Amino acid sequence: MKKSYKIEVDCANCANKMEEAAKKTAGVKDCVVNFMALKMNVEFEDGTDPKAVMQEVLKNCKKVEDDCEIFL
Amino acid sequence: MNRKQKKMLVRIIIAAVLMIALHFAYEIFGEQKAEDGTLLNEGGIREPVWFLLYMIPYLVVGYDILKKAFKGILNRQVFDENFLMVVATVGAIAVALVEQNGDYTEAIAVMLFYQIGELFQSYAVGKSRRNISALMDIRPDYANIEEDGKLTKVDPDEVECGSIIVVQPGEKVPIDGIVEEGRTTLNTSALTGESLPREALPGDEVISGCINMTGVIRVRTTKEFGESTVSKILDLVENSSSRKSRSEDFISRFARYYTPAVCASALALAILPPLFLLVTGGAPAWGSWIYRALTFLVISCPCALVISIPLTFFAGIGGAGNVGILVKGSNYLEALSRTGVVAFDKTGTMTKGVFEVNGIHHSGMENDKLLEYAAHAECFSSHPIAKSIIRCYQEGMSWKLDKSTGEAVPVRNDGHKMVHGDHRIRRERVSSVEEIGGNGVRAVVDGHELLVGNSKLLAANGIEAMKCRSVGTVVHVAMDGEYAGHILISDVIKPTAMEAIKALKQAGVRRSVMLTGDAKTVADSVAKELGIGEVRSELLPADKVSVLETLLAEKKGKEVLAFVGDGINDAPVLSRADIGIAMGALGSDAAIEAADVVLMDDDPAKIAKAIRVARKCMRIVYENIYFAIGIKLLCLVLGAFGIANMWMAIFADVGVMVLAVINAIRALFVKKL
Numbered sequence: 001m002k003k004s005y006k007i008e009v010d011c012a013n014c015a016n017k018m019e020e021a022a023k024k025t026a027g028v029k030d031c032v033v034n035f036m037a038l039k040m041n042v043e044f045e046d047g048t049d050p051k052a053v054m055q056e057v058l059k060n061c062k063k064v065e066d067d068c069e070i071f072l
Numbered sequence: 073m074n075r076k077q078k079k080m081l082v083r084i085i086i087a088a089v090l091m092i093a094l095h096f097a098y099e100i101f102g103e104q105k106a107e108d109g110t111l112l113n114e115g116g117i118r119e120p121v122w123f124l125l126y127m128i129p130y131l132v133v134g135y136d137i138l139k140k141a142f143k144g145i146l147n148r149q150v151f152d153e154n155f156l157m158v159v160a161t162v163g164a165i166a167v168a169l170v171e172q173n174g175d176y177t178e179a180i181a182v183m184l185f186y187q188i189g190e191l192f193q194s195y196a197v198g199k200s201r202r203n204i205s206a207l208m209d210i211r212p213d214y215a216n217i218e219e220d221g222k223l224t225k226v227d228p229d230e231v232e233c234g235s236i237i238v239v240q241p242g243e244k245v246p247i248d249g250i251v252e253e254g255r256t257t258l259n260t261s262a263l264t265g266e267s268l269p270r271e272a273l274p275g276d277e278v279i280s281g282c283i284n285m286t287g288v289i290r291v292r293t294t295k296e297f298g299e300s301t302v303s304k305i306l307d308l309v310e311n312s313s314s315r316k317s318r319s320e321d322f323i324s325r326f327a328r329y330y331t332p333a334v335c336a337s338a339l340a341l342a343i344l345p346p347l348f349l350l351v352t353g354g355a356p357a358w359g360s361w362i363y364r365a366l367t368f369l370v371i372s373c374p375c376a377l378v379i380s381i382p383l384t385f386f387a388g389i390g391g392a393g394n395v396g397i398l399v400k401g402s403n404y405l406e407a408l409s410r411t412g413v414v415a416f417d418k419t420g421t422m423t424k425g426v427f428e429v430n431g432i433h434h435s436g437m438e439n440d441k442l443l444e445y446a447a448h449a450e451c452f453s454s455h456p457i458a459k460s461i462i463r464c465y466q467e468g469m470s471w472k473l474d475k476s477t478g479e480a481v482p483v484r485n486d487g488h489k490m491v492h493g494d495h496r497i498r499r500e501r502v503s504s505v506e507e508i509g510g511n512g513v514r515a516v517v518d519g520h521e522l523l524v525g526n527s528k529l530l531a532a533n534g535i536e537a538m539k540c541r542s543v544g545t546v547v548h549v550a551m552d553g554e555y556a557g558h559i560l561i562s563d564v565i566k567p568t569a570m571e572a573i574k575a576l577k578q579a580g581v582r583r584s585v586m587l588t589g590d591a592k593t594v595a596d597s598v599a600k601e602l603g604i605g606e607v608r609s610e611l612l613p614a615d616k617v618s619v620l621e622t623l624l625a626e627k628k629g630k631e632v633l634a635f636v637g638d639g640i641n642d643a644p645v646l647s648r649a650d651i652g653i654a655m656g657a658l659g660s661d662a663a664i665e666a667a668d669v670v671l672m673d674d675d676p677a678k679i680a681k682a683i684r685v686a687r688k689c690m691r692i693v694y695e696n697i698y699f700a701i702g703i704k705l706l707c708l709v710l711g712a713f714g715i716a717n718m719w720m721a722i723f724a725d726v727g728v729m730v731l732a733v734i735n736a737i738r739a740l741f742v743k744k745l
Contacts, residue, residue: 013324
């Protein structure tokens with residue numbers, strides 16, 4: 001399943017960091033952060049609950065880039 | 073500026089004012105010491121007070137950096153620019169505290185300028201994002217469905233294929249479809265970059281994402297929203313950053329090793345020389361070496377690179393998008409800049425792929441007269457060739473004599489030329505019409521018996537047809553049993569095709585090859601007219617792939633082969649080429665999927681433009697890489713020898729970053745390229 005979220009982040013490199021962090025989160029199959037559109041497209045693994053996974057993604061992103069925001 | 077940026081600006085101003093005030097206050101009220109450390113004035117404010125006072129602007133401007141660096145350490149993300157800044161400024165404060173010279177200004181200035189740089193960068197990014205978002209603004213929010221005579225707005229996702237939607241003036245067409253009722257003009261500029269509005273009449277296809285300008289139209293949808301052009305394009309644009317270029321990869325790899333390496337060398341610079349001096353019996357001068365190490369740290373901050381390189385690609389893709397060139401990823405932009413060989417399809421790419429009257433030869437009467445008779449004779453036919461004759465007559469052309477061949481060549485009226493006479497078809501002028509299966513028509517127009525058709529038709533009626541030397545479909549006309557001339561109908565070369573080829577050569581494309589399934593004579597004549605050196609004709613789709621393979625094998629060095637096609641049956645070739653460029657992609661999903669670069673309108677001149685945009689973008693990327701690394705290395709060396717002070721370090725960091733960001737933004741401006 002794929003979902004798209006709006007995000008807020010200040011620099012292109014920070015967006016890359018968020019992408020890396022989201023990819024490493026359990027339950028996330030793939031993730032693409034588009035700095036241009038301020039969007040995060042997340043592909044979830046089958047049988048996971050996107051809401052719970054996104055909480056983890058947000059936590060992990062905050063770790064690498066404190067200033068970011070994901071609008072869930 | 074958004075709220076966050078305004079807040080930052082206020083913080084910067086407060087801190088700057090405080091810092092300057094404190095600096096002068098220190099001159100007046102501070103303790104003045106002579107070289108040997110004896111106090112010169114009595115009653116000055118003592119050191120710890122100054123320290124505390126100076127900490128106010130420092131914290132005002134830098135508290136979030138401190139917090140971020142601290143969090144970074146907790147989250148094991150140690151070596152980022154926040155950490156570098158904190159170490160450098162805290163270090164500078166500590167040195168000032170130990171040496172009791174009250175020189176805290178530098179530390180605060182470093183933080184201050186760093187924040188100014190960040191603010192500037194965030195502002196610049198926001199600004200260019202808004203520029204680019206014009207392209208993203210094509211997403212329709214709703215579709216109008218008519219129910220019991222009332223319009224209801226529904227989510228475009230819920231509209232089923234085949235239902236009727238109503239699009240009012242000022243609204244976006246939400247879903248691809250066919251006009252059932254109404255006529256209007258559509259603004260396609262958000263999709264194609266083309267500012268000329270497009271007419272839409274009943275029976276015409278309309279593409280989602282266009283803006284309806286003048287009239288209400290009812291559209292029967294032919295696709296679901298998710299399959300519509302607008303969704304495909306948005307999907308493409310939104311995912312374009314997933315494909316990273318090698319330069320970007322280089323920078324992220326570079327940053328990964330660079331920062332720790334710099335921290336290690338700074339540490340070595342702070343410790344090793346004093347230790348060496350200590351061992352050899354000199355004065356260690358800890359303070360000065362630590363200061364040098366801190367300067368070193370400030371200089372080395374990699375922001376200029378890690379920010380400007382992705383920003384350049386971001387701006388380059390955005391700028392290209394604004395002129396109707398969609399690039400699917402920065403790696404393709406990079407590859408496009410190295411294009412050395414371009415192979416392209418003929419029909420639909422260099423030619424319009426529609427048939428038009430291209431000449432009238434051997435006419436015994438006025439060309440317009442011949443066309444008029446032929447158009448009337450054909451006016452009940454729906455054959456494409458008949459239609460093109462009728463269209464040519466209705467549009468009204470003037471004819472100019474080509475001196476070299478003695479033939480009449482049509483000059484299309486561009487609106488500013490007078491259209492001679494009335495060019496309406498009057499069916500009442502035609503009395504009897506008889507279609508002669510596949511060969512043509514026999515009709516009586518204004519009392520004259522006309523035969524319009526191929527040479528077989530004329531031969532069957534005992535009239536000898538003249539042979540035509542030109543390439544194309546020939547329609548012969550005979551009037552009252554006499555041969556009257558023939559009309560040449562052929563695929564028309566796009567008006568910009570010749571310039572496109574020239575522009576490609578200017579853009580440094582070494583070799584251009586035309587691949588076509590068409591007959592050799594047709595292909596050769598088109599190639600000659602356009603000035604294309606190489607032609608491979610009579611190719612089946614599978615042959616195109618194998619020809620492309622040989623072209624790929626003949627490439628030189630690092631150059632890249634681009635294939636340009638209209639995407640209808642070129643998908644395998646598009647995906648086999650180093651770069652597949654699909655053109656006129658509005659409505660063709662296969663092309664959008666198979667290609668790496670999509671030209672939204674069908675103007676071949678955009679091919680060279682895409683290459684120029686890519687070149688400009690890559691030039692900026694390299695400028696930034698060399699400029700930033702060059703200045704930094706220079707300053708690092710100067711810093712290590714103690715020549716560069718903290719102020720120079722600030723320039724090397726923030727100044728270089730600001731310049732690199734400004735340079736990166738240039739990639740956005742490609743309209744005039």
